[in-house]
Amino acid sequence: MRRFKLSRAFTLIEPGPVVLVTTHDGGKNNVMTISWTMVVDFTPRYAITTGEWNYSFAALRKSRECVIAIPTVDMLDQVVGIGTCSGRDTDKFDGFKLTPVRGRFVKAPLIKECLANIECKVVDIVRRHNIVVLEGLVAYMDIARKDRRTIHGVGDGTFIVDGRRLDRRRMMASKIPEGI
């Protein structure tokens, strides 16, 4: 994994792929599958929706840090498996053959098998809506990976794989942040 420009990290979240969010509760690693994510600022800040119904939430709230990891289509069955069991009674890194990699700023692990990873700190928890606001600290990309197609959870048990990419950079020039 190589460092990926932090100012570009929002481009990993903005297309809306399903992501994995890792935490470390002081004793052990855990990881959850999240489709409910949103960019909220270029600084970069991201929101995710989570709460007590996710076992990871306690670690997120206590440690106030996590890693957002971006899986690709070849990881779909791992992503679904991770999303349908709980860290309460499962070591998901072990069970789903994920390799934890030590991060630079946070104790939550990066996931070696993912296309990209973003170390994040929690900047706010909006309890009345179960929205957690994160700030990206450093980002990484596996530049050796050939298939970079991500997957989009529909919410009904189906997933849409990235198709082709259309370029509207010229039309969009006035709206693209500098250096992107």
Next chain:
Amino acid sequence: MRRFKLSRAFTLIEPGPVVLVTTHDGGKNNVMTISWTMVVDFTPRYAITTGEWNYSFAALRKSRECVIAIPTVDMLDQVVGIGTCSGRDTDKFDGFKLTPVRGRFVKAPLIKECLANIECKVVDIVRRHNIVVLEGLVAYMDIARKDRRTIHGVGDGTFIVDGRRLDRRRMMASKIPEGI
């Protein structure tokens, strides 16, 4: 446009497509392009990130209602055009050949050309993060439309088109809300 089950409407937002958000300020219609969206509840509730930098925000805040319309890939140039000009000096419905359709609960118009439309009311504005929380009131789908591929803004001027759909309904069974 046919009515679409409101409890399924989150499946239109969850995959993360770029959406159009229409408003009515008491005098005129407007529409903005938004990539920063997130499902926050099945009830259904959605969050969008917007603020003073969008001309539509004043109408959204004042009227406390809007329509989320889901465009498809054939509408990409309209979507980009709408996102790169302002309702302050442009009649976007006229300029981008969008047909406004009267909604049932809100004054903001549905967009006839879109795949789906969701009438929404504003339930909260989290000012410190520019997050607007919406509740869906009624949803519609253009069931006659053949090409239902949506588009995902990357944020760098490129867009990813929906590719193929993978089915993991059996694996996901425990996590899919009833009736979806």
